[in-house]
Amino acid sequence: MRTFPSVSATVTDPTVQQVRHLVSIRDLTDADLYSIVARGAAFAAGECGNPLAGQVAGVYFLKTSTRTRTAFTSAALRLGAGVIQYGPQDLQTNTGETSADTGRVLSGMLDVLVARTAGDPAELRAWSAQNRMTVINAMSAEEHPTQALTDLTTLLRQFGRIEGLRLLYLGEANNTATALALALTRFPGVELELRTPPGYGLPAQILADATRQAEISGASIVERCHMSDLPGDLDAIYTTRWQTTGTVKPDPDWRQVFAPFRVEQELWRHSPNAVFLHDLPAHRGEEVTSEVLDGPASIAFGQAENKLYSAMAVLEWCRSHAGGTTR
Numbered sequence: 001m002r003t004f005p006s007v008s009a010t011v012t013d014p015t016v017q018q019v020r021h022l023v024s025i026r027d028l029t030d031a032d033l034y035s036i037v038a039r040g041a042a043f044a045a046g047e048c049g050n051p052l053a054g055q056v057a058g059v060y061f062l063k064t065s066t067r068t069r070t071a072f073t074s075a076a077l078r079l080g081a082g083v084i085q086y087g088p089q090d091l092q093t094n095t096g097e098t099s100a101d102t103g104r105v106l107s108g109m110l111d112v113l114v115a116r117t118a119g120d121p122a123e124l125r126a127w128s129a130q131n132r133m134t135v136i137n138a139m140s141a142e143e144h145p146t147q148a149l150t151d152l153t154t155l156l157r158q159f160g161r162i163e164g165l166r167l168l169y170l171g172e173a174n175n176t177a178t179a180l181a182l183a184l185t186r187f188p189g190v191e192l193e194l195r196t197p198p199g200y201g202l203p204a205q206i207l208a209d210a211t212r213q214a215e216i217s218g219a220s221i222v223e224r225c226h227m228s229d230l231p232g233d234l235d236a237i238y239t240t241r242w243q244t245t246g247t248v249k250p251d252p253d254w255r256q257v258f259a260p261f262r263v264e265q266e267l268w269r270h271s272p273n274a275v276f277l278h279d280l281p282a283h284r285g286e287e288v289t290s291e292v293l294d295g296p297a298s299i300a301f302g303q304a305e306n307k308l309y310s311a312m313a314v315l316e317w318c319r320s321h322a323g324g325t326t327r
């Protein structure tokens with residue numbers, strides 16, 4: 001069984017010179033994934049330093065964000081980098097400059113770009129002209145990789161391990177669920193069960209890839225589209241907002257279809273020790289009751305704070321191997 005490296009171990013490898021990107025969880029080897037999660041826990045325990053001293057991070061958000069934008073900005077500053085913020089109205093892409101030209105220019109001036117755009121994540125990677133600038137996907141329609149790293153950091157801090165945990169995910173299998181499935185199924189003994197409204201499950205390729213990963217690691221992943229015969233003795237119950245950024249629901253009566261998947265206190269009857277996770281923002285009374293979100297099982301707001309520590313670990317992983325500025 002794989003174990004986490006010491007939480008005080010660094011991920012610095014002076015032999016590695018290639019710029020690293022985090023566009024998808026698939027960009028990470030198992031060792032990368034474990035190291036980032038362990039480093040997130042180490043930062044949460046008070047470790048700091050300034051491995052990004054002399055570097056400049058761009059934070060480019062075309063869509064609203066409270067947690068991810070603040071976490072990466074705060075993380076870059078705490079690790080010694082300067083930060084330039086770009087909002088939806090700030091770049092000349094608004095006046096017709098192409099994405100490719102924009103990326104080429106920014107790549108000559110920035111060390112890191114943390115981006116939440118409406119575009120294809122593969123396009124983000126292409127923004128790093130000559131592979132000079134690290135690109136971090138701060139959420140795309142398909143995947144929210146930095147959220148999954150936060151979630152695993154939260155689980156590690158809560159349980160001291162990820163191996164063997166039993167999780168129930170309820171609601172639409174959106175970009176948060178996609179990243180979570182791709183990450184959790186790397187861990188031996190993890191049992192991940194998703195209960196999703198009919199028609200709102202994981203993309204077929206993601207489910208196939210996560211299933212294959214689980215077969216290799218000794219984890220399991222199951223997806224069902226009803227709320228009968230729920231598993232008990234869970235370690236965690238996770239849900240997300242039903243109206244997540246960028247998703248379109250063709251069925252006008254979708255709320256009726258989603259209603260049985262609401263997280264209510266009753267779910268704890270057969271899992272009295274389970275913690276409650278939510279990536280936030282929450283729509284209280286819709287996907288979760290306030291009784292649960294504010295209740296004793298909820299660690300959702302600690303999970304939000306962990307975005308900062310996880311962002312520090314991501315930035316360190318992407319940049320500290322360069323030994324300061326690469327220019």
Ligand SMILES: NC(=O)OP(=O)(O)O
Binds near residue numbers: 064067068069279
């Ligand atoms: N969970 C999450 O990504 O939150 P924000 O949209 O506020 O960044």
